[in-house]
Amino acid sequence: xxxxxxxxxxxxxxxxxxxxxxxxxxxxxxxxxxxxxxxxxxxxxxxxxxxxxxxxxxxxxxxxxxxxxxxxxxxxxxxxxxxxxxxxxxxxxxxxxxxxxxxxxxxxxxxxxxxxxxxxxxxxxxxxxxxxxxxxxxxxxxxxxxxxxxxxxxxxxxxxxxxxxxxxxxxxxxxxxxxxxxxxxxxxxxxxxxxxxxxxxxxxxxxxxxxxxxxxxxxxxxxxxxxxxxxxxxxxxxxxxxxxxxxxxxxxxxxxxxxx
Amino acid sequence: xxxxxxxxxxxxxxxxxxxxxxxxxxxxxxxxxxxxxxxxxxxxxxxxxxxxxxxxxxxxxxxxxxxxxxxxxxxxxxxxxxxxxxxxxxxxxxxxxxxxxxxxxxxxxxxxxxxxxxxxxxxxxxxxxxxxxxxxxxxxxxxxxxxxxxxxxxxxxxxxxxxxxxxxxxxxxxxxxxxxxxxxxxxxxxxxxxxxxxxxxxxxxxxxxxxxxxxxxxxxxxxxxxxxxxxxxxxxxxxxxxxxxxxxxxxxxxxxxxxxxxxxxxxxxxxxxxxxxxxxxxx
Numbered sequence: 001x002x003x004x005x006x007x008x009x010x011x012x013x014x015x016x017x018x019x020x021x022x023x024x025x026x027x028x029x030x031x032x033x034x035x036x037x038x039x040x041x042x043x044x045x046x047x048x049x050x051x052x053x054x055x056x057x058x059x060x061x062x063x064x065x066x067x068x069x070x071x072x073x074x075x076x077x078x079x080x081x082x083x084x085x086x087x088x089x090x091x092x093x094x095x096x097x098x099x100x101x102x103x104x105x106x107x108x109x110x111x112x113x114x115x116x117x118x119x120x121x122x123x124x125x126x127x128x129x130x131x132x133x134x135x136x137x138x139x140x141x142x143x144x145x146x147x148x149x150x151x152x153x154x155x156x157x158x159x160x161x162x163x164x165x166x167x168x169x170x171x172x173x174x175x176x177x178x179x180x181x182x183x184x185x186x187x188x189x190x191x192x193x194x195x196x197x198x199x200x201x202x203x204x205x206x207x208x209x210x211x212x213x214x215x216x217x218x219x220x221x222x223x224x225x226x227x228x229x230x231x232x233x234x235x236x237x238x239x240x241x242x243x244x245x246x247x248x249x250x251x252x253x254x255x256x257x258x259x260x
Numbered sequence: 261x262x263x264x265x266x267x268x269x270x271x272x273x274x275x276x277x278x279x280x281x282x283x284x285x286x287x288x289x290x291x292x293x294x295x296x297x298x299x300x301x302x303x304x305x306x307x308x309x310x311x312x313x314x315x316x317x318x319x320x321x322x323x324x325x326x327x328x329x330x331x332x333x334x335x336x337x338x339x340x341x342x343x344x345x346x347x348x349x350x351x352x353x354x355x356x357x358x359x360x361x362x363x364x365x366x367x368x369x370x371x372x373x374x375x376x377x378x379x380x381x382x383x384x385x386x387x388x389x390x391x392x393x394x395x396x397x398x399x400x401x402x403x404x405x406x407x408x409x410x411x412x413x414x415x416x417x418x419x420x421x422x423x424x425x426x427x428x429x430x431x432x433x434x435x436x437x438x439x440x441x442x443x444x445x446x447x448x449x450x451x452x453x454x455x456x457x458x459x460x461x462x463x464x465x466x467x468x469x470x471x472x473x474x475x476x477x478x479x480x481x482x483x484x485x486x487x488x489x490x491x492x493x494x495x496x497x498x499x500x501x502x503x504x505x506x507x508x509x510x511x512x513x514x515x516x517x518x519x520x521x522x523x524x525x526x527x528x529x530x531x532x533x534x535x536x537x538x539x540x541x542x543x
Contacts, residue, residue: 120446
């Protein structure tokens with residue numbers, strides 16, 4: 001009985017460095033994310049976890065190293081043994097492989113919930129309006145907001161806005177979803193509805209990288225948890241390993257500070 | 261009440277008293293003073309040497325109406341050119357390209373740094389620098405091209421663009437950085453995100469100062485009278501050079517200016533409401 005071949009990773013991060021002025025935000029991070037995997041990144045603020053996430057969809061340009069998404073080197077074209085910067089349009093095309101959900105939702109305030117979801121497929125992918133509208137309504141129903149399609153973001157609660165933001169990212173049919181502290185800006189009673197939508201998405205087989213402070217979510221949903229500190233990955237492992245029996249002293253200190 | 265202390269009981273009971281209305285004697289004094297001043301002003305104009313029938317007669321004179329038309333068309337044309345240039349300069353100024361930034365800064369410096377009447381005179385006299393414009397086969401004499409209307413449009417529009425670029429830039433800066441990032445994250449290029457996401461939101465900040473600039477432009481067109489552009493002030497002057505009714509015709513022009521500006525104000529309010537979509541609102 002032969003083992004099925006191991007698929008290549010969907011995301012390969014190789015020795016990535018990033019400086020902001022004199023601040024060394026990422027000091028050589030390497031990480032693979034497999035297709036269908038749910039990975040949670042935890043760590044204190046300033047540890048570089050959000051920067052790493054933003055490097056993956058090129059909202060932040062890396063200084064050194066390489067990030068491969070779905071077999072493509074991001075940001076550069078390899079030609080004659082040298083790296084050439086991609087054009088803005090080529091970077092925009094590469095971003096279509098990833099969907100991103102922001103801490104502050106960043107819904108477009110001048111558009112209704114449905115228009116927010118349809119904007120990318122119609123304006124960027126140039127798809128037919130009527131066809132996209134059907135998909136957008138299905139996505140709204142999937143995140144439990146079928147009755148809110150004509151609501152403007154200002155008239156939605158934080159939890160509802162974040163669920164629309166998840167639907168907006170999914171409308172582009174990404175291969176990978178990035179979540180940047182998706183529940184940190186929410187009132188405590190609204191966190192559950194957003195996490196529920198994310199759990200449903202994880203169960204559907206979506207590859208997800210989630211920067212979060214929700215250790216309960218990480219324990220329940222994550223295939224792997226990564227702890228970052230000082231621009232480096234300190235420790236990575238299964239949720240049970242890392243959260244229950246951390247090996248590194250720094251991880252133990254962080255977990256005891258968060259859990260107490 | 262059990263909470264009332266023994267001391268409260270010693271104070272006089274005023275529960276049955278009525279309140280005497282306040283006397284606003286200072287307001288009445290102000291009304292009297294201002295009324296007197298206005299009455300004096302009205303009397304001065306009534307006994308002054310103004311032939312009001314001339315005002316009425318020339319109010320709808322052919323020359324005045326065509327001047328009015330030219331004023332309105334020139335205001336709209338110069339403002340449209342100014343907005344187009346202003347958006348271009350603002351986008352250049354906000355671009356990551358340092359050369360484009362420099363060009364935008366230089367443009368605003370040059371045209372905000374010189375009086376608009378001087379710019380109008382320069383455009384009108386362009387033929388003194390370049391007797392012909394164009395290339396080879398396609399050449400024209402500059403004096404034929406640079407009519408008063410063309411010189412006024414270029415002078416007023418290009419000058420306006422330098423001011424409008426700052427209004428546009430303020431609008432772009434007012435949009436949250438997260439909106440640019442969200443637009444990028446769904447695969448938009450910079451130009452598409454500006455057009456679809458940033459400018460529709462920036463309009464709320466842009467429209468009030470732009471309305472202000474438009475009102476300014478209507479009056480600024482009167483400067484084009486110095487280069488013989490037949491706007492309303494120039495038309496009024498042409499008439500009073502012939503009949504010497506200076507004040508009467510200036511009053512005619514003043515009333516028309518006031519009328520145009522009065523009509524514009526509700527229009528601005530409608531535009532503001534259009535671009536307030538999704539802002540605020542109730543739960």
